[in-house]
Amino acid sequence: MPEEQDLMEKIVSLAKRRGFIYPSSEIYGGINGFWDYGPLGVELKRNVKDAWWNDIVRCPPAGPGGLPIEMAGLDCSIIMNPKVWEASGHLAGFSDPMVTCKECKKHQRADQIMEQLAQCEWVQEVIQFCVVQPDGRAIIHGNGLLGWARKRGRKVAPGLALVRNPEVTISWMVEKAAKDGPAFTAEEFVKHVATEQFAQTGLVTPCPYCGGPLTEARQFNLMFKTHVGAMEDSSSIAYLRPETAQGIFCNYKNVLDTTRIKVPFGIAQIGKAFRNEINPRNYTFRSREFEQMEIEFFCHPKDADRWYQYWRDARYKWYVGLGLKSTKLRLRDHEKAELAHYARACADVEYEFPFGVSELEGVANRTDFDLSQHQKFSGRDMTYFDDETKERFIPYVIEPSGGVDRATLAFLCEAYAEDEAPDEKGAMQKRTVLRFHPRLAPIKVAVFPLVKKDGMPDKARAIAETLKPHMTTFYDEKGAVGRRYRRQDEAGTPFCVTVDGQTMADGTVTIRDRDSMKQERIPAAGVLGYVEEHLKR
Numbered sequence: 332m333p334e335e336q337d338l339m340e341k342i343v344s345l346a347k348r349r350g351f352i353y354p355s356s357e358i359y360g361g362i363n364g365f366w367d368y369g370p371l372g373v374e375l376k377r378n379v380k381d382a383w384w385n386d387i388v389r390c391p392p393a394g395p396g397g398l399p400i401e402m403a404g405l406d407c408s409i410i411m412n413p414k415v416w417e418a419s420g421h422l423a424g425f426s427d428p429m430v431t432c433k434e435c436k437k438h439q440r441a442d443q444i445m446e447q448l449a450q451c452e453w454v455q456e457v458i459q460f461c462v463v464q465p466d467g468r469a470i471i472h473g474n475g476l477l478g479w480a481r482k483r484g485r486k487v488a489p490g491l492a493l494v495r496n497p498e499v500t501i502s503w504m505v506e507k508a509a510k511d512g513p514a515f516t517a518e519e520f521v522k523h524v525a526t527e528q529f530a531q532t533g534l535v536t537p538c539p540y541c542g543g544p545l546t547e548a549r550q551f552n553l554m555f556k557t558h559v560g561a562m563e564d565s566s567s568i569a570y571l572r573p574e575t576a577q578g579i580f581c582n583y584k585n586v587l588d589t590t591r592i593k594v595p596f597g598i599a600q601i602g603k604a605f606r607n608e609i610n611p612r613n614y615t616f617r618s619r620e621f622e623q624m625e626i627e628f629f630c631h632p633k634d635a636d637r638w639y640q641y642w643r644d645a646r647y648k649w650y651v652g653l654g655l656k657s658t659k660l661r662l663r664d665h666e667k668a669e670l671a672h673y674a675r676a677c678a679d680v681e682y683e684f685p686f687g688v689s690e691l692e693g694v695a696n697r698t699d700f701d702l703s704q705h706q707k708f709s710g711r712d713m714t715y716f717d718d719e720t721k722e723r724f725i726p727y728v729i730e731p732s733g734g735v736d737r738a739t740l741a742f743l744c745e746a747y748a749e750d751e752a753p754d755e756k757g758a759m760q761k762r763t764v765l766r767f768h769p770r771l772a773p774i775k776v777a778v779f780p781l782v783k784k785d786g787m788p789d790k791a792r793a794i795a796e797t798l799k800p801h802m803t804t805f806y807d808e809k810g811a812v813g814r815r816y817r818r819q820d821e822a823g824t825p826f827c828v829t830v831d832g833q834t835m836a837d838g839t840v841t842i843r844d845r846d847s848m849k850q851e852r853i854p855a856a857g858v859l860g861y862v863e864e865h866l867k868r
């Protein structure tokens with residue numbers, strides 16, 4: 332997928348160059364799996380969170396039959412009593428299978444190796460020397476493979492058996508292909524080039540990075556450990572939360588007791604979560620520190636299927652409404668075998684990133700598992716008493732759980748476009764533009780004086796000052812106006828206002844639309860109303 336890789340490289344480079352996303356502690360070489368949001372990135376991410384909070388907590392979409400939805404917000408601590416993680420099952424089971432390369436020592440997720448191998452450079456190259464015939468037998472181009480192993484292979488896959496020991500590996504493969512038939516599959520072929528003749532254990536899966544042999548898989552718990560207080564012993568161990576959800580479950584009774592809220596209702600939280608991911612990759616998609624936006628929706632068990640459908644559909648629509656194309660977005664229902672033992676149903680909202688289709692958010696019917704676990708471990712009553720029906724029960728929970736960073740990345744990828752725009756002399760030039768939904772755009776409006784004289788800067792500054800209390804506004808007077816437009820296009824600013832000679836005469840300004848590049852002339856006093864109207868789109 333070179334085109335997609337190329338696109339991702341362009342997005343990453345623009346994001347760095349324009350101040351959306353920087354590697355964390357970059358002056359010290361960065362730290363794998365951690366990212367910082369720059370001046371434009373922080374606005375974008377904040378807009379994503381604000382849109383979610385507004386559309387979910389303050390104005391949730393009406394429920395089945397037009398029912399108003401009751402929602403409450405929370406902001407819980409990151410470090411909680413460690414018993415929480417015992418009750419939730421994270422201490423025992425929040426782990427991924429890990430393998431380690433015996434050559435380059437990199438740790439990787441065992442369940443993602445095949446997907447990574449399919450994408451890696453040396454596999455694409457080496458596979459060309461294996462031609463599968465119609466009768467199913469593989470023809471191996473031994474000479475080609477040997478040439479590759481002696482030169483190119485040393486660069487891209489130095490750990491591969493084929494590279495470390497080419498003659499032995501190739502003659503063994505050729506012999507094996509002739510003897511054993513039918514042919515190797517492409518996957519087997521890749522394992523054969525990683526396996527020396529004398530390997531006792533059968534085919535070895537190679538490391539996607541260097542081709543070296545991988546260890547057997549072992550379980551690795553993803554929670555970050557720390558100590559609370561002065562003593563660093565086993566009694567002071569605590570964990571950085573790997574999800575925000577547990578803070579909601581722990582406060583469910585507090586919210587019930589301190590508000591007039593009634594089942595069905597939801598509690599929402601946005602906050603940091605930490606996972607010591609084995610192999611952070613795909614830019615911010617899989618980070619070790621990230622933000623989640625989670626809802627726990629408490630309902631009567633008999634209504635849970637209905638509410639599950641409601642949230643599954645509502646969450647999908649939210650992404651579409653903010654500009655993710657439905658052709659790139661899908662709702663994937665989990666097969667029964669994929670479901671956690673306590674879950675009744677689960678669907679992932681997936682987006683087609685340039686690096687592949689991946690999860691943005693999961694929506695699950697978690698039954699009464701979490702509240703029952705906390706009731707058991709804390710000894711506190713987690714039942715709900717319905718005044719009207721006089722029924723007492725533990726509510727079922729529907730959980731839409733999304734990642735802020737993943738959503739932000741998806742909006743960034745979706746917004747990225749290249750087209751053409753005329754330069755100062757009217758000649759068409761390549762233009763990079765971020766077509767963010769106006770609600771998400773980091774800067775809503777930029778204000779320019781056409782030239783730096785004749786009172787235009789003062790007038791433009793005055794207009795910018797009137798806009799600032801209402802929306803992120805950027806003032807710029809440096810360089811040719813065409814170049815200033817282009818810089819705002821790259822930042823995704825939907826509107827640019829220019830003060831020119833006519834402004835000084837009749838008080839009107841031009842307002843330029845980022846996407847159509849069309850300019851309209853409107854009264855300077857009408858700019859705020861104009862932009863606000865368009866932000867509602």
Ligand code: ATP
Binds near residue numbers: 574606615620733
């Ligand atoms: P994955 O299978 O990709 O590891 P998950 O199914 O374990 O994700 P959940 O535990 O359901 O993820 O977390 C809910 C949401 O939190 C995810 O849909 C994702 O948006 C976000 N998220 C989870 N892990 C990460 C991470 N390492 N980096 C960024 N966002 C994450």
